[in-house]
Amino acid sequence: MRLTCAGVVCAFFLLESVYVLADVESVDNARNALGKKEGDADSAQALAEVFQAAEKSYTLLKEGERTLTYGIDYSLVRDTIIETVRTGEDSFSVVGQSEAQHTFTNSFTFDYGVWNNLTFSIRLPFVAKYDTERDLSAYSLGDISASLRWQPWNAQRGKPVTTLYASVGLPTGDSPYDSEAQDNLSSGSGNYSISAGVNLSYVIDPVVLFGSLGYTYNFPIKNINQVRGGRLLKSVNTGSALSFNMGFAYALSYDVSLAASYQMAYNLAPEFEFEDATLEGREQTSALMNFSLGLRTSPDYIVNVNAGFGLTEDSPDVLLGLSMPLDIAGLKPE
Known part of the structure; x- marks a missing residue:
């Protein structure tokens, strides 16, 4: 051919x-x-998930959405307690006592989206506490707390997001005023409390800046009848507290994130009413530096690990923590 x-x-x-x-x-x-496929992570999505994992108190859920989070936290407090003890009708002695309290808190936090801009939360803690200096231990339910977080205005690009919150604390844990404090460790505060405040966050891709300001009112504890230092303690007003927090969250990649925050609280001086006199305690200022690392273990789950340390004598010396979402059948909406 x-x-x-x-x-x-x-x-x-x-x-x-x-x-x-x-x-x-x-x-x-x-x-x-x-090219980007449907369901692939983008910068905005990754940044939002990083922020949610780093600072859960600033996030809101969609209406009907439910989440359950497990967390375990450890804190170490070393201190020396100096107490004046009555040894006679007109004689007193000063007693010094060292303590090293190791506290492990296992908590379950349930969040429910009431509306798109309103989220309800309840936290159930279980406390294990050890004092290695005094050879004491305690295992009990801690103080249960419930809160509401409300975002009054829609989020707008280039503007900070504002969230208001209110919470109530219940004295479900063992109170430090129920029995002799020298012989037992407490797992709760012993009083009811209410808190309110505002959270602010601002996105500067790939960073989220956040901060908060809050106030806590502690209700007085009455009808105590506890002997302390040779005196009969009748009631305690633990004082109110102001709190402040600021920090940032940064997306290193789609699977790794980093956050750092500074937390500070100022407690007004408490008042102790004894049978024969009323004494005023000292004001307390606690400050903490906290760092957290978020690791994506699956497309829908981020495990958050944090470590921190105290900056004042009224703060815990060491803080460690871990939190993760729990997937329970029937928890997520259809």
């Missing part, structure tokens, strides 16, 4: 066209492979 010159030219152009089409198709395939 013989090919004419025209046939050779036509065959050449046909072959060239096949190569061009194949090259175009390969470029399109590569572009599609590198």
Whole structure:
């Protein structure tokens, strides 16, 4: 079979066209492979998830959405207690006592989206406490707390997001005023409390800046009848507290995030009413530096690990923590 010159030219152009089409198709395939698919994580999504994992108190759930989070926290407090003890009708002695309290708190936090801009939360803690200096231990339910977080205005690009919160603390744990404090460790505060405040957050991709300001009122504890330092303690007003917090969350990648925060609280001086006198305690100022690392273990789960330390004598010396979401059948809406 013989090919004419025209046939050779036509065959050449046909072959060239096949190569061009194949090259175009390969470029399109590569572009599609590198392009974002539905469900892929983007910068905004990753930043939002980092922020939610780092500072859960600033996030809100969609209406009807439910989450359950498990957390374990450890704190170490070393201190020396100096107490004046009555040894006679008009004589007193000063007693110094060292303590090293190790506290492990296992907590379950349930969040429910009432509306898109209103989230209800309840926290159930279980406390294990050890004092290695005095050889004491305690295992009990801690103080249960419930809160509401409300976002009054829609989030707008380039503007900070404002969230208001209110919470109540219940004295469900063992109170330090139920029995002799020298012989037992408490797992709760012993009083009811209410708190309110505001949270602010601002996105500067890939960083989220956040801060909060809050106030806590502690209700007085009455009808105590506890002997302390040779005196009968009748009631305690533990004083109110002001709190402040600021920090940032940063997305290192889609799977790793870093957050750092500074927390500070100022407690007004408490009042102790004894049978024969009323004494005023000292004001307390606690300050903490806290660092957390978020690790994505699956597309929908982020495990958060944190470590911190105290900056004042009224603060815990060491803080460690871990939190993770729990997937329970029937918890998520259809």
